[in-house]
Amino acid sequence: MKFLLLAVDQNTPFNYFPVALQLAIAIGFVIVMMAATHLLGPKRKTHDKLANFESGIPSVGNARQPMAIKYFLVAILFVLFDVEVIFFYPYAVNFRELGKDGFYAVLLFVGFFFCGFFYIIKKKALEWED
Amino acid sequence: MKAIIATTILGIIMMFAGIMAKEKKPLTTLATILLVILLGVNIWDLTNTSSLAPESLFNNMLRIDRYALWFNTLMTGCTLLYVLLVGREIQKVGEHVAEYFALIFFILCGVYLLSCYNNLLILFIGIEIMSIPQYILAGSDKRNLKSSEASLKYFLMGAFTTGILLMGITLLYGATGSFNIVSFSFLQSDHLNTLALAGILFIMMAFSFKVSAAPMHMWTPDVYDGSPTAFTAYMATIVKAAAFFAFLRLFQVSFGSLSSHWTFVLAIITAATLLVGNLTAVFQQSVKRMLAYSSIAQAGFMLFAILAVNAVAWQGIIIYAVAYSIATIGIFTVLMKLKDYTYDGFNGLAKKEPLLAFVSTIFLFSLAGIPLTAGFMAKYYVLQALIQQGSLLWLVIFGLLMASISVYYYFRVIIAMYFKQGAAELNSPVSGTDKFMLVFTCFLVILLGIFPQLLLGNI
Numbered sequence: 001m002k003f004l005l006l007a008v009d010q011n012t013p014f015n016y017f018p019v020a021l022q023l024a025i026a027i028g029f030v031i032v033m034m035a036a037t038h039l040l041g042p043k044r045k046t047h048d049k050l051a052n053f054e055s056g057i058p059s060v061g062n063a064r065q066p067m068a069i070k071y072f073l074v075a076i077l078f079v080l081f082d083v084e085v086i087f088f089y090p091y092a093v094n095f096r097e098l099g100k101d102g103f104y105a106v107l108l109f110v111g112f113f114f115c116g117f118f119y120i121i122k123k124k125a126l127e128w129e130d
Numbered sequence: 131m132k133a134i135i136a137t138t139i140l141g142i143i144m145m146f147a148g149i150m151a152k153e154k155k156p157l158t159t160l161a162t163i164l165l166v167i168l169l170g171v172n173i174w175d176l177t178n179t180s181s182l183a184p185e186s187l188f189n190n191m192l193r194i195d196r197y198a199l200w201f202n203t204l205m206t207g208c209t210l211l212y213v214l215l216v217g218r219e220i221q222k223v224g225e226h227v228a229e230y231f232a233l234i235f236f237i238l239c240g241v242y243l244l245s246c247y248n249n250l251l252i253l254f255i256g257i258e259i260m261s262i263p264q265y266i267l268a269g270s271d272k273r274n275l276k277s278s279e280a281s282l283k284y285f286l287m288g289a290f291t292t293g294i295l296l297m298g299i300t301l302l303y304g305a306t307g308s309f310n311i312v313s314f315s316f317l318q319s320d321h322l323n324t325l326a327l328a329g330i331l332f333i334m335m336a337f338s339f340k341v342s343a344a345p346m347h348m349w350t351p352d353v354y355d356g357s358p359t360a361f362t363a364y365m366a367t368i369v370k371a372a373a374f375f376a377f378l379r380l381f382q383v384s385f386g387s388l389s390s391h392w393t394f395v396l397a398i399i400t401a402a403t404l405l406v407g408n409l410t411a412v413f414q415q416s417v418k419r420m421l422a423y424s425s426i427a428q429a430g431f432m433l434f435a436i437l438a439v440n441a442v443a444w445q446g447i448i449i450y451a452v453a454y455s456i457a458t459i460g461i462f463t464v465l466m467k468l469k470d471y472t473y474d475g476f477n478g479l480a481k482k483e484p485l486l487a488f489v490s491t492i493f494l495f496s497l498a499g500i501p502l503t504a505g506f507m508a509k510y511y512v513l514q515a516l517i518q519q520g521s522l523l524w525l526v527i528f529g530l531l532m533a534s535i536s537v538y539y540y541f542r543v544i545i546a547m548y549f550k551q552g553a554a555e556l557n558s559p560v561s562g563t564d565k566f567m568l569v570f571t572c573f574l575v576i577l578l579g580i581f582p583q584l585l586l587g588n589i
């Protein structure tokens with residue numbers, strides 16, 4: 001294992017040898033596992049087994065149907081608010097260290113965010129009835 | 131600095147104006163007024179910054195120098211000109227006029243970040259802020275299948291290239307341990323760093339995509355052709371110029387000392403861009419598509435400035451950006467007035483609308499690089515930059531050859547207007563304001579062709 005320690009010290013492409021090693025092991029593991037299940041596992045294919053499972057309800061038609069754009073709109077808006085929370089977590093952890101400047105920065109961020117929220121409400125993006 | 135904040139706030143104001151306004155026309159007026167304010171803020175920034183001491187902001191993330199501020203001012207001026215010329219066409223694109231203008235303000239924010247970044251992360255953010263509004267604008271004609279195709283294609287390709295850009299930034303960070311573009315450690319050390327070189331190559335590919343250089347140009351004709359013409363005019367001009375400015379900044383400031391390693395690759399890209407752009411433009415039937423290919427060809431000339439790595443290159447890119455933007459916005463404005471975008475649609479325009487035909491002739495002269503127009507001086511400066519660099523004379527000669535090919539397809543429009551019989555049908559009547567603005571733009575093209583120093587005096 002001495003060569004691995006050596007790799008840490010020197011600033012050469014050899015530095016990245018552990019990364020390559022881990023990549024190889026990760027890919028190798030997946031290949032071995034998939035091959036093993038295919039080769040070793042028994043296969044009994046019946047009609048019922050191959051049918052799509054939809055919570056016990058008999059499947060009806062194709063799933064790829066056009067659906068109302070409103071679902072996408074809500075999904076996108078959810079992502080937006082989700083991102084806001086992502087910023088709040090690190091801020092909550094570093095609340096004391098960041099002090100006043102940090103507070104103003106977050107206030108500005110929330111202010112801009114509020115503008116966006118106001119905009120979607122005014123644009124009636126959250127209204128479901130036409 | 132003030133301009134970056136101002137453009138964001140003005141964009142938000144524009145967004146909310148859309149909720150209040152009942153009609154479309156006041157929105158265009160409002161956008162014009164806000165752009166004038168933004169131009170004022172830019173000039174205020176410019177007068178407050180001395181040419182000797184560039185200002186560093188946000189822990190050295192932004193480095194604001196006179197070149198960047200002057201470029202921002204010029205690009206804001208071009209945007210104002212664009213809105214004055216094309217404002218009425220923007221109203222016709224769809225329902226959400228205020229949002230279109232707001233997105234243009236946000237694009238300008240990206241442009242400002244790209245002109246003064248000092249950190250690769252800001253470069254990344256700038257490119258994203260500039261690109262994402264464009265994906266929306268490309269698809270703003272929602273009922274049109276071509277427009278949707280353009281938007282989706284642009285988004286997918288753009289997102290993929292962003293990945294390549296990030297990969298390049300990562301490799302550079304791995305090699306040097308820094309995001310700061312002036313403090314890369316390989317600038318000092320003599321030994322070759324393979325990771326850094328790979329990173330430079332990745333970043334070069336990503337930038338080549340953004341400026342639509344061959345072989346990464348495939349998206350350009352489809353996106354430019356599919357998008358509403360009003361927005362094609364913006365994408366092909368100011369956005370492209372800003373991408374070039376960022377390209378030049380990085381490759382001159384950080385990678386300039388390593389130019390012997392990347393010059394040859396970029397020279398081949400440049401030659402391919404000139405060849406593909408010009409030769410394919412010859413075979414187009416639609417003038418809009420021809421202009422898309424011509425924008426690829428013009429990108430080839432702007433790449434000269436990046437290859438040159440000297441002081442003239444900065445002047446060249448500024449003059450080229452403005453000259454190309456003004457002429458292209460002008461010719462797109464004329465194109466939007468016509469019903470039929472093919473060459474035949476231009477037949478006999480000179481008889482019906484002599485002024486329209488005359489101004490488009492001047493714009494096409496400028497794009498082709500005929501003396502006494504801005505396009506000539508632009509080509510002159512970038513060629514001079516490359517000649518001073520010295521080792522790429524074959525590319526200079528090749529560029530001149532390609533410029534002469536470009537004359538063919540630009541003049542085909544002029545021939546159609548003046549010497550062919552036909553009744554060019556107009557989409558909308560040409561109003562007095564339109565005529566005034568077109569003549570003013572035409573005047574600018576000629577003025578810059580005679581006094582190109584006007585664009586350089588302020589640096």
